[in-house]
Amino acid sequence: MGMGLLIDATRCIGCGACSSACKEQNKLPAKVEEVLTAYTWTTVQEREGLNVRRLCMHCEVPTCASVCPVAALKKTPEGPVVYDSERCMGCRYCMMACPYEIPKYQWDRPVPVIGKCIMCAGRVKDGQPTACAAACPAEATTFGKKEDLIWEARTRIRSKPGAYVDHIYGLAETGGTSVLMISNVPFEKLGMKTNLPSDPPAQRTWQVLSNIPNFVGVWGAFLFGVHWITARRDDVAKAEHHTNGRGDRS
Amino acid sequence: MNSTATLASRRFRPGFWTAVFVVTFLAFAIVTVLRFTKGLGAVTNLSDQFPWGLWIGFDLLCGVGLAAGAFTLTAIVHLFNLKRFEPIVRPTLLTGFLGYGFVIVALLLDLGQPWRIWHAMVYWNPHSVMFEVAWCVMLYTTVLALEFSPIVFERFGLHAPARLIHKFITPLVVLGVILSTLHQSSLGTVYLIVPSKLHSLWYSPLLPLHFYISAIGAGIGMVILESYLSKRAFGRHLEMDLLEPLARGMVVALGIYGLMRIQAIYRNHAFGTLLDFGYEGRMFLLEFVMGVILPVVLMSFRRLRSNPDWLVGGAFLAVMGFVMNRLNVSITGMEAASGIRYIPSAMEIIVSVGLVATGMAVFAFAVRNLRIFPEGPVTESQVPEEGA
Numbered sequence: 001m002g003m004g005l006l007i008d009a010t011r012c013i014g015c016g017a018c019s020s021a022c023k024e025q026n027k028l029p030a031k032v033e034e035v036l037t038a039y040t041w042t043t044v045q046e047r048e049g050l051n052v053r054r055l056c057m058h059c060e061v062p063t064c065a066s067v068c069p070v071a072a073l074k075k076t077p078e079g080p081v082v083y084d085s086e087r088c089m090g091c092r093y094c095m096m097a098c099p100y101e102i103p104k105y106q107w108d109r110p111v112p113v114i115g116k117c118i119m120c121a122g123r124v125k126d127g128q129p130t131a132c133a134a135a136c137p138a139e140a141t142t143f144g145k146k147e148d149l150i151w152e153a154r155t156r157i158r159s160k161p162g163a164y165v166d167h168i169y170g171l172a173e174t175g176g177t178s179v180l181m182i183s184n185v186p187f188e189k190l191g192m193k194t195n196l197p198s199d200p201p202a203q204r205t206w207q208v209l210s211n212i213p214n215f216v217g218v219w220g221a222f223l224f225g226v227h228w229i230t231a232r233r234d235d236v237a238k239a240e241h242h243t244n245g246r247g248d249r250s
Numbered sequence: 251m252n253s254t255a256t257l258a259s260r261r262f263r264p265g266f267w268t269a270v271f272v273v274t275f276l277a278f279a280i281v282t283v284l285r286f287t288k289g290l291g292a293v294t295n296l297s298d299q300f301p302w303g304l305w306i307g308f309d310l311l312c313g314v315g316l317a318a319g320a321f322t323l324t325a326i327v328h329l330f331n332l333k334r335f336e337p338i339v340r341p342t343l344l345t346g347f348l349g350y351g352f353v354i355v356a357l358l359l360d361l362g363q364p365w366r367i368w369h370a371m372v373y374w375n376p377h378s379v380m381f382e383v384a385w386c387v388m389l390y391t392t393v394l395a396l397e398f399s400p401i402v403f404e405r406f407g408l409h410a411p412a413r414l415i416h417k418f419i420t421p422l423v424v425l426g427v428i429l430s431t432l433h434q435s436s437l438g439t440v441y442l443i444v445p446s447k448l449h450s451l452w453y454s455p456l457l458p459l460h461f462y463i464s465a466i467g468a469g470i471g472m473v474i475l476e477s478y479l480s481k482r483a484f485g486r487h488l489e490m491d492l493l494e495p496l497a498r499g500m501v502v503a504l505g506i507y508g509l510m511r512i513q514a515i516y517r518n519h520a521f522g523t524l525l526d527f528g529y530e531g532r533m534f535l536l537e538f539v540m541g542v543i544l545p546v547v548l549m550s551f552r553r554l555r556s557n558p559d560w561l562v563g564g565a566f567l568a569v570m571g572f573v574m575n576r577l578n579v580s581i582t583g584m585e586a587a588s589g590i591r592y593i594p595s596a597m598e599i600i601v602s603v604g605l606v607a608t609g610m611a612v613f614a615f616a617v618r619n620l621r622i623f624p625e626g627p628v629t630e631s632q633v634p635e636e637g638a
Contacts, residue, residue: 037298067443069380070366070373089369090362093380095301097443104298105362107291112362195446204442205379208458212382216428223329223424230331 002079002178003124004146005133006153007053009183009190010164012140014044014051021135025120038104038115042132047190050183053141055132056081056102056117057170058178059200064094064103066202072114073103079146079178080119088113099174099196119178146178153182175200271607278604281597285359293597297590304594307580308602309356311437312573313349314387315461318469319476320346320394321430322499328423335492337624341480342473343398344616348609350391355608357387359601379439386433393426401620435462441579447587451523451534452579454514460507467503468572470496471545474565478558484617484628494555500568501549508542533574533582541571 019032022042033040035054042055062081065073072087073094083103090112094103106112120130128134129143136142142149150171157164169187170177173196181187188194285293296303319342327335358364370384397419400412415422438461441448454460474493481488515521524531545567554560585591594602617628 035298063443066375066377067380068375069378069384070369071375071378072373087366087369087373088363089366090364091380092301092362093378093440095298099444099446101299105290105301107289107297109289110287112289193446197445201443201445202377204445204455205439206377208439208442209377209379209382212432216432219428219431220424223325223427224420227329227331227420227424230329234331 001146004178006142006149007181009050012051013138017135018132021131025131038106041117048185052190060176061200063097063201067093067097080121082118082121085113172198274607277600295595299588299590300592304598305360307577311576313352315465316472317346317349318465319473324423340622347394382436390429434465449583450518450520452583463507470500471565471568478562497555537574
């Protein structure tokens with residue numbers, strides 16, 4: 001199941017230490033922007049009196065990875081969805097397709113690449129927590145095994161009835177994500193997408209794409225068949241014309 | 251002096267159009283330079299909220315779709331063996347080839363790093379529709395080039411290669427139809443992955459089929475329209491005996507497509523969004539009533555189909571309906587989810603207009619120098635060639 005992050009919106013104090021740590025870790029320009037951009041991979045927004053972190057959700061079946069024509073995006077066994085800027089040719093289908101609208105583009109550069117949270121894949125692989133989790137002074141962002149985080153989230157929701165909305169965001173959304181969120185305010189009020197299907201969107205295209213080999217065979221055979229029949233009909237007509245001398249076809 | 255002046259005045263019309271083309275090309279060139287020095291943000295109104303705009307919605311989706319006449323007609327002539335349609339195959343192939351050229355140029359501008367376009371051949375991801383699209387563009391452009399090549403070979407008297415192509419024409423046409431079927435539908439499949447973003451008036455699990463069938467309808471419409479434009483430009487006659495039955499085929503394709511769209515809206519419970527007559531509803535009605543219902547109804551009457559003016563009008567409506575549909579899927583239907591209103595920048599429009607102008611100029615050049623029409627290379631014979 002890999003590693004993940006649990007973000008508890010009720011605990012976040014909005015200090016922005018996560019954003020600054022992310023900037024430093026990933027060598028991004030220091031200025032933290034209010035919304036996600038190619039240069040700000042995580043940021044904290046105020047909604048309904050809460051501080052809400054924005055970052056890539058690291059889907060279990062990432063839509064971005066499924067749509068990328070050059071496989072520049074991929075899910076690692078440890079959990080992070082990583083991006084290989086050397087492969088990317090800039091079609092921006094990942095931006096279009098991401099249900100959480102996470103990948104962002106360097107619109108200002110002549111040689112642009114995508115920017116998005118990669119869940120500190122290098123650190124995670126070395127067994128370290130992500131930079132944001134390590135920096136959080138309020139334990140609002142917790143790093144750990146995803147199964148432990150689910151258990152932790154359930155415990156928090158159950159132990160204080162009414163203190164949380166009874167929903168772990170990211171458990172079912174788009175087939176599950178490595179980043180989980182809990183909150184005491186309904187998620188749609190926090191600007192989170194709540195109209196998401198519980199099956200990974202990637203399945204919908206795969207249902208079509210996986211049928212292409214069959215389709216090519218059947219359609220090709222049909223077209224050759226049509227040609228064979230019409231050509232044969234012509235030949236027969238010609239032969240009849242030849243034997244009858246008058247081409248008497250009724 | 252005097253003779254050049256009369257020559258200039260006589261050639262006023264082509265001169266005027268040449269000037270229009272030159273200005274368009276210059277603007278196009280300037281935008282291209284800006285795009286590659288200042289980045290996509292400097293020339294387009296694209297943003298993180300709206301990463302795909304006019305170049306995808308019009309240049310790519312419509313460029314590919316309007317090339318659909320090529321595979322439809324090659325199938326009719328070579329596979330269904332209806333040889334009487336042969337005289338209009340060549341202009342259709344030319345249009346198809348130009349449509350794909352159009353798409354490739356647009357891609358080179360729209361891709362963030364177009365010099366990496368070959369990556370799609372090396373780094374495979376068979377789960378990606380875009381991967382399929384990339385291969386279809388590459389392979390079908392090759393097939394179209396091969397199907398078109400005999401026309402160029404015969405111009406230079408190279409009969410051996412022309413005969414060779416002719417020998418393999420059936421597998422080539424079958425391959426072209428398969429690739430086109432895959433490609434036309436895959437452009438709809440591209441939008442299958444955004445069920446939470448694309449408006450319910452356009453989203454459907456059957457989007458690939460919607461795109462495929464509407465492309466056949468619009469492809470036929472384009473054949474009729476292009477015959478009409480050739481008539482206007484080169485004083486050719488309209489092959490009514492061929493175009494009238496083609497219009498019947500267009501009615502069938504658009505009729506099936508229209509029913510599928512209505513079924514999709516019913517399934518999405520989206521009729522309610524029409525009643526409040528909002529932005530999406532209005533755009534949908536414009537697209538569907540003008541671009542599907544009207545041409546189907548008009549072209550159902552033999553008397554209207556047999557009248558050149560009505561026929562061309564019906565084809566024009568079908569092509570416009572197609573263009574509106576692709577823009578609605580790629581732009582209108584995506585705006586609400588993005589939270590912003592996207593309007594293309596002047597420079598984006600210049601590129602699209604520049605591409606259309608280039609396509610028309612290349613078409614005219616080909617018609618003058620190759621045997622595109624049965625009567626051979628055509629010139630504006632009204633203008634006598636004087637001096638040198």
